[in-house]
Amino acid sequence: MGKKTLYRKLVDSHTVVELDPQNVLLFCDLHLMNECTSPQAFAGLHEQGREVLVPGQNVAVVSHIIPTHPVKNRIIADPASALQASNLKRNCERHGIALFDTNDALQGIEHVVAPELGMIRPGMVVICGDSHTTTYGALGALGFGIGTSEVEHVLATQTLVYRLAEDMRITVDGQLPLGTTAKDLILMIIGQIGAQGARGYVVEFCGTAISALSVEARFTLCNMAVEAGARGALIAPDAVAIDYVLARAPDMTPGILRQAALVHWATLHSDENARFAVEHRFDASTVAPHVTWGTSPDQVVAIDGRIPQPAGNLSTEQALRYTQLQSGAEIAGTPIQHVFIGSCTNARIEDLRAVAEVVRGRHVAAGVRAMVVPGSGAVKAQAEAEGIAALLQSAGFEWRQPGCSMCLAMNDDVLAEGVRCASTTNRNFEGRQGRGAITHLMSPAMAAAAAVTGSITDVRKLEFLS
Amino acid sequence: MTTQTMQIQGRAAALRIANLDTDQIMPKQFLRGIDKAGLAPGLLYDLRFDSQGQVRPDFVLNRPAYAGTRILVAGANFGCGSSREHAVWGLQQFGIQAVIAPSFGEIFYSNAMNNRLLLVMLPEEQIAALMAQAEAGEALTIDVDAMCVRCAAQEMPFALSPRHRRMFMEGLDVIGLSLSYRAEIEAFAQTHWAAQPWVKDVARLTRGAQPNMAR
Numbered sequence: 220m221g222k223k224t225l226y227r228k229l230v231d232s233h234t235v236v237e238l239d240p241q242n243v244l245l246f247c248d249l250h251l252m253n254e255c256t257s258p259q260a261f262a263g264l265h266e267q268g269r270e271v272l273v274p275g276q277n278v279a280v281v282s283h284i285i286p287t288h289p290v291k292n293r294i295i296a297d298p299a300s301a302l303q304a305s306n307l308k309r310n311c312e313r314h315g316i317a318l319f320d321t322n323d324a325l326q327g328i329e330h331v332v333a334p335e336l337g338m339i340r341p342g343m344v345v346i347c348g349d350s351h352t353t354t355y356g357a358l359g360a361l362g363f364g365i366g367t368s369e370v371e372h373v374l375a376t377q378t379l380v381y382r383l384a385e386d387m388r389i390t391v392d393g394q395l396p397l398g399t400t401a402k403d404l405i406l407m408i409i410g411q412i413g414a415q416g417a418r419g420y421v422v423e424f425c426g427t428a429i430s431a432l433s434v435e436a437r438f439t440l441c442n443m444a445v446e447a448g449a450r451g452a453l454i455a456p457d458a459v460a461i462d463y464v465l466a467r468a469p470d471m472t473p474g475i476l477r478q479a480a481l482v483h484w485a486t487l488h489s490d491e492n493a494r495f496a497v498e499h500r501f502d503a504s505t506v507a508p509h510v511t512w513g514t515s516p517d518q519v520v521a522i523d524g525r526i527p528q529p530a531g532n533l534s535t536e537q538a539l540r541y542t543q544l545q546s547g548a549e550i551a552g553t554p555i556q557h558v559f560i561g562s563c564t565n566a567r568i569e570d571l572r573a574v575a576e577v578v579r580g581r582h583v584a585a586g587v588r589a590m591v592v593p594g595s596g597a598v599k600a601q602a603e604a605e606g607i608a609a610l611l612q613s614a615g616f617e618w619r620q621p622g623c624s625m626c627l628a629m630n631d632d633v634l635a636e637g638v639r640c641a642s643t644t645n646r647n648f649e650g651r652q653g654r655g656a657i658t659h660l661m662s663p664a665m666a667a668a669a670a671v672t673g674s675i676t677d678v679r680k681l682e683f684l685s
Numbered sequence: 686m687t688t689q690t691m692q693i694q695g696r697a698a699a700l701r702i703a704n705l706d707t708d709q710i711m712p713k714q715f716l717r718g719i720d721k722a723g724l725a726p727g728l729l730y731d732l733r734f735d736s737q738g739q740v741r742p743d744f745v746l747n748r749p750a751y752a753g754t755r756i757l758v759a760g761a762n763f764g765c766g767s768s769r770e771h772a773v774w775g776l777q778q779f780g781i782q783a784v785i786a787p788s789f790g791e792i793f794y795s796n797a798m799n800n801r802l803l804l805v806m807l808p809e810e811q812i813a814a815l816m817a818q819a820e821a822g823e824a825l826t827i828d829v830d831a832m833c834v835r836c837a838a839q840e841m842p843f844a845l846s847p848r849h850r851r852m853f854m855e856g857l858d859v860i861g862l863s864l865s866y867r868a869e870i871e872a873f874a875q876t877h878w879a880a881q882p883w884v885k886d887v888a889r890l891t892r893g894a895q896p897n898m899a900r
Contacts, residue, residue: 259770278891318892338888340883366799368795376870377874469894627708636736
């Protein structure tokens with residue numbers, strides 16, 4: 220038997236049929252849905268008179284269109300969005316699919332809810348009509364985003380016609396310096412390999428810096444691998460990942476099932492000398508806080524860096540026109556008017572703790588509107604129990620309800636034209652947070668530093684009071 | 686199954702933008718439907734219309750000479766970002782039958798194939814030549830039979846996997862074909878769940894273990 224990468228092990232162990240040299244019929248262990256990319260899939264299924272083949276492997280979460288106003292009972296005011304939510308509920312009821320609905324205490328962003336409830340287990344194939352499904356690689360599950368036609372395909376067959384990807388390995392050794400995070404690491408990597416640097420590949424992250432990351436930090440890393448074009452991201456599950464799953468999965472209490480799972484999960488790593496088509500190496504100790512300056516996640520600089528020269532590059536020129544920044548200027552000191560702490564990238568409890576640590580003893584700067592949208596009802600409750608919510612509110616932050624919110628601005632959390640936002644999200648695309656709004660991606664700690672100073676600021680230069 | 690015409694011929698527009706993401710191709714405000722209809726007005730909205738909703742006359746697709754454009758010639762990594770298939774539906778509803786670019790976002794690529802929107806990948810130099818031709822008002826022909834793009838005196842061969850070529854030409858019922866493996870899928874699931882019982886019913890079990898509480 221040949222040496223296999225973790226990726227190939229996961230594909231092989233889920234291959235129902237090899238369709239041709241490039242494509243397999245891939246069995247999917249868990250299919251997540253949202254209200255926005257599933258309606259036409261259900262409609263197609265109904266039109267063809269087809270059923271959901273295995274309802275118990277499917278789950279839905281209202282996440283994209285939901286308002287985040289701090290009211291007890293959430294009402295979706297926009298009629299079209301309300302219809303998306305009620306339509307999702309109807310479809311789930313009709314087919315016996317588990318749902319986390321609008322006013323469920325556990326509702327949140329799908330990629331925050333699924334792992335925190337223990338639904339994601341090492342070795343699974345997890346798909347969702349959402350590009351950030353790569354998140355689950357953090358637990359050694361092969362996760363990737365699909366389109367609505369494929370959502371319909373999964374509902375009807377619990378499989379996908381899956382085009383095989385190539386293997387890439389990104390090794391990161393060394394220790395991340397104080398004040399830097401997995402967000403800074405992935406922004407740096409995307410900046411170096413480019414927005415299509417991993418296109419066509421499933422990336423396996425490894426090295427001492429990766430092993431040292433918490434599971435939540437690994438989520439951040441794998442989540443944003445798609446911004447380098449990756450078709451998936453993986454981290455071989457270690458004790459840290461397995462403990463995370465065991466602490467959450469309701470059926471994995473000590474016993475025979477758990478023992479069998481542990482035996483299987485121990486096989487989930489690339490074989491020694493397995494071949495990767497492409498290898499990259501990075502040194503974590505050189506990572507500084509990173510901030511995007513442009514309109515693609517690869518348009519990024521270290522906080523002590525300067526805005527680049529276009530040098531005839533049309534995309535750079537256009538990005539600078541959009542973000543209204545000057546070539547050669549320092550990114551630090553750029554004034555911001557808005558701060559958004561949220562998204563499937565950075566709205567988990569550790570992210571909110573990092574924000575609180577920076578904000579403690581400080582206040583949101585004058586003229587800045589700062590919002591925190593926790594990733595889920597569970598994250599929100601935890602942060603409230605830890606006093607984080609109270610601390611942030613008294614510092615001038617808005618404490619909102621969970622959802623995707625201003626990451627893609629599908630609900631009513633939309634920025635006005637020309638507003639500059641320090642954001643813990645994943646995409647700085649033109650118009651993403653609102654037409655003409657300018658997004659600077661950064662870590663939660665850096666966004667907190669921007670909130671309290673009113674400009675893009677090196678969080679390492681703030682004095683820590685705690 | 687309906688057989689698609691083997692040739693796409695017509696006006697082409699050059700979009701000299703790299704990493705043109707699906708957020709720009711179909712902005713968020715057009716994703717609120719529960720059907721696929723009505724997406725043509727949203728296509729490339731911020732590029733086609735200003736913030737007051739007025740037509741931006743200088744944008745290529747708004748220029749009279751490019752009315753009825755069938756082919757886009759675009760920069761690398763076209764369709765990157767969000768998985769929204771609305772981007773593909775919107776392109777088609779607008780009248781676009783093919784996009785030619787050096788590379789495409791991966792999810793967008795699958796979405797396009799599933800809807801018979803033809804995507805052609807060509808090297809950067811050839812894309813530059815095609816953009817120049819498109820801007821000079823030359824029509825392009827994409828010949829799927831011969832697997833080449835023709836423009837003026839040039840012929841540019843391209844590759845398309847046999848599966849994607851069939852999907853484009855014959856409009857395969859992919860789900861129907863996969864369901865012909867239903868017995869294999871069910872047998873696979875039984876073996877898979879016997880070996881890894883902790884993945885069986887994982888969604889339903891996890892939901893069931895949590896009280897369905899109102900906030």
